[in-house]
Amino acid sequence: MKTKTKTKLLSYLIPLCLPIILFLIFTIGTRGFGVNSIPIIISQSLIPFILSFSIVIIISTGLFDLSIGTQMIVIGILVVWLSEFMGAPGLLIGSIGGSVMCAALKGGIYRLLRIPSIILSIGLVMILEYFGIEAMRRTTTMVLFVKPEVSFIGAPPYNYIFTVVAAALFYLIYNYTVFGIHIKLVGDNELTAFQVGIKVNKIKYLAFVISGVFVGFATILYTCYSGSIGFGGVGMSTIALVFRPLIAVMIGISLNRFCNNLLLNLFIAVISLNIIFNGLIAFGLPASTQDITLGVFLLIVMSVTENTNRLREWRRRRTVRKEKQKIIA
Amino acid sequence: MALSGILGAMSANISIYLLLPVTIIVGIVIGYINYIFVVKFQINDFLLTLSMSFVLSGTASFVLNASGIGVPREMLKWSSQGLRIGVMIGVYIICAFVFGWTPLGRQCKAIGANEKAAVYSGINVKRLKSIAFIISGGVAGLLAFFSVIRAGIANNTMGGQLPFDVLIVLLIGGFPINGGVNSNIRAPIIGSITITILMNGLTLIGISEREQQLIRGILLLLIVTATYDRKRTPVIK
Amino acid sequence: MRKKGNLLKTVVALLLIIVSIAGCASESQQNQTANENEAQSESSSDRAGSESNGTASGDAGELPEPFKIACYDLSVHGAAEDCYRINLERIVNACGGELVYVPMQYTPDGVIDMIEQMLALDVDGIMFMPTTDSILPTIAKMCEEAQVYFGTVYRSVRDSEIQGILEQNPYYCGYTTEDDAGAAYDVGKYLAEQGMTKCAVINLEVGDVGGDDRDIGIKKAAEEFGFEIVAEARGLADAAETAKACESFMAAHPDLDGMINLGTYAMGGVEAMATSISNAGKEDTILLGTCDFYQSQQEWFDKGVIRIGRGGQHLIDNAMTLSNVVNAVIGTPVSEDGPTYVTASNVNVFTGDELREWYERTDSGQNIVFTDKVIKTSLIKYFNPEITQDSFKQFAADWGFDFLRSIEQ
Numbered sequence: 001m002k003t004k005t006k007t008k009l010l011s012y013l014i015p016l017c018l019p020i021i022l023f024l025i026f027t028i029g030t031r032g033f034g035v036n037s038i039p040i041i042i043s044q045s046l047i048p049f050i051l052s053f054s055i056v057i058i059i060s061t062g063l064f065d066l067s068i069g070t071q072m073i074v075i076g077i078l079v080v081w082l083s084e085f086m087g088a089p090g091l092l093i094g095s096i097g098g099s100v101m102c103a104a105l106k107g108g109i110y111r112l113l114r115i116p117s118i119i120l121s122i123g124l125v126m127i128l129e130y131f132g133i134e135a136m137r138r139t140t141t142m143v144l145f146v147k148p149e150v151s152f153i154g155a156p157p158y159n160y161i162f163t164v165v166a167a168a169l170f171y172l173i174y175n176y177t178v179f180g181i182h183i184k185l186v187g188d189n190e191l192t193a194f195q196v197g198i199k200v201n202k203i204k205y206l207a208f209v210i211s212g213v214f215v216g217f218a219t220i221l222y223t224c225y226s227g228s229i230g231f232g233g234v235g236m237s238t239i240a241l242v243f244r245p246l247i248a249v250m251i252g253i254s255l256n257r258f259c260n261n262l263l264l265n266l267f268i269a270v271i272s273l274n275i276i277f278n279g280l281i282a283f284g285l286p287a288s289t290q291d292i293t294l295g296v297f298l299l300i301v302m303s304v305t306e307n308t309n310r311l312r313e314w315r316r317r318r319t320v321r322k323e324k325q326k327i328i329a
Numbered sequence: 330m331a332l333s334g335i336l337g338a339m340s341a342n343i344s345i346y347l348l349l350p351v352t353i354i355v356g357i358v359i360g361y362i363n364y365i366f367v368v369k370f371q372i373n374d375f376l377l378t379l380s381m382s383f384v385l386s387g388t389a390s391f392v393l394n395a396s397g398i399g400v401p402r403e404m405l406k407w408s409s410q411g412l413r414i415g416v417m418i419g420v421y422i423i424c425a426f427v428f429g430w431t432p433l434g435r436q437c438k439a440i441g442a443n444e445k446a447a448v449y450s451g452i453n454v455k456r457l458k459s460i461a462f463i464i465s466g467g468v469a470g471l472l473a474f475f476s477v478i479r480a481g482i483a484n485n486t487m488g489g490q491l492p493f494d495v496l497i498v499l500l501i502g503g504f505p506i507n508g509g510v511n512s513n514i515r516a517p518i519i520g521s522i523t524i525t526i527l528m529n530g531l532t533l534i535g536i537s538e539r540e541q542q543l544i545r546g547i548l549l550l551l552i553v554t555a556t557y558d559r560k561r562t563p564v565i566k
Numbered sequence: 567m568r569k570k571g572n573l574l575k576t577v578v579a580l581l582l583i584i585v586s587i588a589g590c591a592s593e594s595q596q597n598q599t600a601n602e603n604e605a606q607s608e609s610s611s612d613r614a615g616s617e618s619n620g621t622a623s624g625d626a627g628e629l630p631e632p633f634k635i636a637c638y639d640l641s642v643h644g645a646a647e648d649c650y651r652i653n654l655e656r657i658v659n660a661c662g663g664e665l666v667y668v669p670m671q672y673t674p675d676g677v678i679d680m681i682e683q684m685l686a687l688d689v690d691g692i693m694f695m696p697t698t699d700s701i702l703p704t705i706a707k708m709c710e711e712a713q714v715y716f717g718t719v720y721r722s723v724r725d726s727e728i729q730g731i732l733e734q735n736p737y738y739c740g741y742t743t744e745d746d747a748g749a750a751y752d753v754g755k756y757l758a759e760q761g762m763t764k765c766a767v768i769n770l771e772v773g774d775v776g777g778d779d780r781d782i783g784i785k786k787a788a789e790e791f792g793f794e795i796v797a798e799a800r801g802l803a804d805a806a807e808t809a810k811a812c813e814s815f816m817a818a819h820p821d822l823d824g825m826i827n828l829g830t831y832a833m834g835g836v837e838a839m840a841t842s843i844s845n846a847g848k849e850d851t852i853l854l855g856t857c858d859f860y861q862s863q864q865e866w867f868d869k870g871v872i873r874i875g876r877g878g879q880h881l882i883d884n885a886m887t888l889s890n891v892v893n894a895v896i897g898t899p900v901s902e903d904g905p906t907y908v909t910a911s912n913v914n915v916f917t918g919d920e921l922r923e924w925y926e927r928t929d930s931g932q933n934i935v936f937t938d939k940v941i942k943t944s945l946i947k948y949f950n951p952e953i954t955q956d957s958f959k960q961f962a963a964d965w966g967f968d969f970l971r972s973i974e975q
Contacts, residue, residue: 032818040817044810062566073804113554114565116506122493123553126546133539136833142644143805143834143862155845190564226809227841228862230833235542236493240803243379250376281797281811282818288772291387298380303370390772397674399700402727408704480674481700485772489673532683538639538669 014258015265018301019272026279033282041278043156045270046163047221051245052252052266053170054214059249060174061207062187063117067106067124069241072215073231074132075099076223080144081135088150091223096216103212107205125236132238136231143230146223154224166217171263173210183207247298248273254305330488331389332359334473338398338483345404348477353470359385360466364459378492389485397484400477408478416475420468425514437461441508497549498524503556511558629662630896630948635691635888636684638670643880644833645861646929650881653936654888660941661896661948663690665888672774674701681705691715691739691891693884697775699725706735715739715894719887721775722907733904739894740905742886742962744879746776746857747783749912750828753855754787756874757824762853764794765824766815768808768839770831771801780828780857793824805834812842816852827856840866859915861925868918875921878913881928882965885936886910886958889945898947901955910962920967927970937973 026033051068058065079094086093110120136142152158174180182203185193194200223229251269256262276297280290304311337352363381366372372380428434436457439447448454469488477483502520505511527548531541559565635658640647658665666687671680674697684692685708692709696702696718709716717739723729732738757765767784770777777800788795796819799811808830816822825843827836836856840863843852849871856863859875866872886908893900900906915921928935942949944961 030818032820036820037814037817040813044813047806062564064566109550113550114559115550115553115557116566119500119506119553120550122496123546123550126542126549130539130543130546137641137645137647139645143837143860145834145837145862145865190566222806226805226834226838228805228834228837230805230835237803239493247376247379250373277810278814278818281799281814284797288387288390291383292391293387295380295383295385295387298376299366299372299384302372302376302380303366306371393772397698397700399725402703405704476675479678479704480698481704482674482698484674484698486673486697486774487675529683529686532668533687535666537641537667539641541669 011259012261012264015255015268018255019268019275022272022275022279026275026282030279030282033279037278037282041271041274043159044278045267045274046159047218047225048245048248048273049267049270050163050166050214050218050221051242052249052270053166054211054218055242055245055249056170056174056252056262056266057183057207057211057214058117059253060187061183061204062190063110063204063207064121065106065117065208065211066121066239066242067128068211068215068245070125070128070132070238071099071102071106071212072219072222072241073229073238074128074135075102075216075219076229077132077135077144077231079219080146080223080229083146083150087147088153091146091150091153092220095219095223096213099216099219100209100212103208103215104205106212107208110208111201111205122236125239129231129236129238132231143228145228148227151224151227154221159221159224162217162220166214167263167267170214174262179203179206179210244273245270251298251301251305254302257305257308330356330469330473330476330491331483331485332385332392333470334477334483334487335389335393335398335485337470337473338400338477339392341400341404341477342398345401348400348404349471349474352474352477353467356466356468356470356473357463358466360462360464360469361459363466364462367462368455368458386485393485397482399482402481404478405481408475413475416471420471421514421518428512428514433457433460438508438510438512441512442510494524497545500549501552503552505558505562507562631662633661633663633690633892633895634666634687635663635693635891635895636666636668636687636689637693637884637888638680638695639667642670646880649929649931649933649935650884652932652934653881654884656934656936656938657885657888657941657945658892660938661892661946663892663895670695672697674698677701678704678708681708685709685712685714689714691717691895693717693719693887693891695720697721699723699728702728703731706732706738709737710735713737715891717741717887717891717894719883720744737894738905739887739890739899740907742883742890742908742910744883744910744912746779747786749857749876750780750783750826751787752912752914753826753857753874753876754784754793755791757826757853757855758787758791758793760853760873762793762824764796764819764822765826765853766797766799766812766819766822767795767826767828768802768811768830768835769798769800769828774829777829784826784828796822802830802832802835804832805838808832808835809838809842812839813846816842816846816848823851824853824855826854827858829857834862836860836863836872837866840869840871843871844869859921859924861921861930864918864921867915867921873916875915876912878915878924878929879910879965881935882910882962885945886962889941890958893947896946896948898951900947900953900958903955906955906958908959908962911965913966923967924970927973935970935973940973 051072054068055065075095075098078098079091082090082094106120106124109124110117113120136144153162182193182198185196185198186200186203190200248266248269251272252262252266255265255268259265273294276294277290280293285293333352333355336355337348340347340351359381363377366377366381367374428437436447436452439450439452440454440457444454473483473487476487498520499516500506500520501523502516502518504513504516504520524545527545528541531544536544637654640650640654643650655665666689668680668683668687671677677694677697678701680694681692684694692714693716696705702718702723705716715737718741720743722741722743723732769781772778784795787793797815802808802811812825815825825839827839830836832838840854843849843854849869854872855874856872856876858877863872863875867875890900890906890908913924915924927933936945944950944953944957947953
């Protein structure tokens with residue numbers, strides 16, 4: 001029992017080493033970075049953290065959706081407009097309701113067209129961007145502002161409350177519901193899942209809808225974070241919004257090898273990325289170096305996590321070889 | 330493409346004849362690096378694409394340290410429609426031959442169809458993947474060459490929108506997203522001609538850029554819906 | 567399945583052919599429209615005829631031959647699109663011409679594609695923004711072969727050899743630019759005079775000529791006025807990312823006392839900077855300045871968070887280049903001796919009232935800035951042969967509040 005607890009504790013500690021080491025590197029290496037940066041890092045991590053839930057639901061089902069970021073912006077435009085008439089409740093209901101409706105529509109189109117989800121998502125990005133830019137053209141400034149009496153819900157402690165609620169919801173759905181088990185089964189082997197009686201199409205549709213809920217949460221924080229929402233133009237630039245959370249999800253899933261708690265791993269991944277971002281700014285490095293560092297960090301983390309078994313095997317063989325040599329000697 | 334172009338442009342300022350070999354070699358090297366990460370380190374290919382785009386664009390900006398690197402003016406004369414069309418036809422013929430009539434092409438399709446079955450059939454999957462990455466990198470280098478001699482400059486915005494444009498072109502041309510037996514070399518030609526005629530036609534009519542994007546998005550979904558082979562793909566992801 | 571795919575491909579191919587033919591058909595329709603515009607312009611110039619000077623045939627209400635100018639899609643200017651379109655089309659329509667649009671491109675390769683599209687529209691003149699000097703010889707050659715006049719906007723030509731090549735080209739009209747480096751320098755200087763010692767900058771991606779020029783300007787100001795640039799973020803995608811960057815700046819450098827926006831494509835980016843500063847309670851300690859100002863920033867100017875905005879040059883830049891090209895196309899070039907190079911003046915805005923006034927007078931809604939009188943007396947030589955290169959340049963140099971206040975609507 002004690003060994004089990006010890007092993008479990010150790011398994012939690014190993015992923016935690018990543019942000020701790022990064023934090024120490026930047027704290028020692030820079031002047032301005034330190035404990036005072038922690039609140040900023042955490043508050044900047046909330047939106048990608050919530051978005052990562054949406055991505056996990058989609059990826060677990062074996063699907064792929066690059067249109068989440070575009071969806072967030074387009075729904076954000078709608079809810080800022082709604083908040084003019086209905087205040088904070090309008091923003092809340094509009095974000096989650098609108099996002100769920102948009103996601104349901106997406107799921108419906110996916111079922112209707114029966115094409116790969118990645119292609120669908122690329123097409124939807126192009127279509128949604130058009131509607132987003134058309135909506136913004138109705139304004140005089142191409143930027144919509146959220147009133148302070150509404151945007152407070154994106155500030156502490158409300159943003160933390162939303163994040164905790166979203167995290168709890170995700171944890172429950174992913175780990176303790178039949179739906180959570182089914183999405184993993186469908187993602188693992190769709191044919192087998194179908195043969196055991198799971199309604200695969202229904203699960204995929206629900207995956208879109210549930211992911212929409214989390215996009216709705218993220219939309220609330222996104223619109224209130226900077227107090228405004230803007231849309232520059234077409235050109236599929238909104239796809240970039242999904243990259244950081246996607247990277248966090250990939251890292252989080254890789255960390256599952258050490259600690260079987262996806263929620264914690266996602267949080268660690270998002271925090272680590274933000275520590276790097278803030279640390280590089282504290283270093284005063286130019287933007288190009290920030291990009292290189294982020295890319296190299298990702299490659300290192302993914303290389304290590306994907307090859308832990310091989311590393312272990314290599315170490316074992318080296319040990320065996322050394323012992324052999326000792327015996328021969 | 331940007332990094333190949335920038336390093337190529339730097340070498341072109343030493344000797345103009347270095348541009349082509351350097352861009353292609355840099356492209357090949359980057360392709361090989363991608364192969365190592367995907368095959369040897371078994372990194373997810375989509376994540377690799379993201380990571381490498383950060384690394385390469387950052388490296389390109391870092392190396393560049395300016396708005397762009399120009400090439401000697403005499404190189405602009407090399408850029409002619411005849412040369413571009415000639416090279417395109419040449420590359421197409423070579424790829425069509427390799428893809429359609431050589432064991433290499435058949436083996437590539439087999440890997441796309443079912444990698445495990447390909448391994449059990451005795452196909453050296455790793456070697457073929459390395460060849461695929463190298464060819465892809467080399468072609469990107471070739472594109473960088475043409476882009477540099479056309480614009481007279483290399484900068485880090487080269488090829489920015491290309492990944493999604495190429496994907497859309499392939500899908501509209503009828504290329505299956507997962508590869509496999511239905512892969513064909515006609516798809517890029519059909520897709521690129523389709524898109525180019527469409528976009529130019531829409532511009533001539535006076536359709537704005539955002540409306541063009543809407544039309545492209547709808548067209549992409551409709552064409553893929555109509556041409557996607559659902560019989561050969563029991564599981565649509 | 568294969569038959570269905572083949573059928574669809576045939577349908578799509580037919581559709582494309584129809585679209586192309588429709589495009590060609592619309593050409594003739596546009597010519598007809600141009601003729602109608604010519605008739606309308608004639609009647610309007612009759613009304614304005616008493617105001618024009620000189621002995622040009624414009625005096626008699628005659629218009630030049632119909633012509634077409636291609637321009638980049640003005641929707642890149644966001645909410646100001648309507649105002650710019652109205653004013654630029656007024657300049658062209660006043661001479662009996664027509665303005666057509668092509669999607670804007672930002673990469674060197676893309677700009678060449680854009681020029682090819684413009685030339686395919688069978689135009690008489692084009693105006694565009696060259697992202698880099700290196701593409702200009704290629705474009706010059708294309709325009710010379712097509713016998714199309716061309717002028718550039720927002721950028722000067724920095725390479726003297728390329729300038730020489732362009733000046734040899736009989737179809738080159740010149741450029742209109744503003745001093746990007748100077749704008750950044752002035753913003754840095756102003757804030758330094760207000761007490762800024764350490765600043766963070768937000769800028770466009772490396773490789774964007776405007777952004778790089780402003781980078782040069784701010785570094786020069788930093789050297790001369792003794793402030794330090796401690797952090798930078800470039801190529802930020804949206805307001806949220808901008809807000810994050812600003813928070814990170816403030817967290818990493820607690821003694822930061824300045825932030826400068828040198829350029830951003832993120833809509834609401836500067837507002838996000840102001841919001842971050844305000845949320846941190848540092849409105850009095852961090853001085854915020856911006857190159858390029860927008861209507862949406864009024865509140866922050868009112869609150870004194872944004873101390874200086876420098877910009878307002880978009881409309882005049884485009885108008886001057888367009889006028890330059892129109893003059894060449896209709897046979898009355900601004901100068902017979904060669905291309906005309908114009909530097910438009912930047913405008914400084916320090917308060918919310920000034921910003922509001924700027925937008926009431928220009929850049930928003932359907933404001934007419936270039937009235938018939940202005941066009942015919944100061945911009946188009948066909949109607950006023952006394953326009954010289956110097957007077958043309960001076961018109962752009964005078965751009966600002968005084969000019970706008972003097973316009974009779």
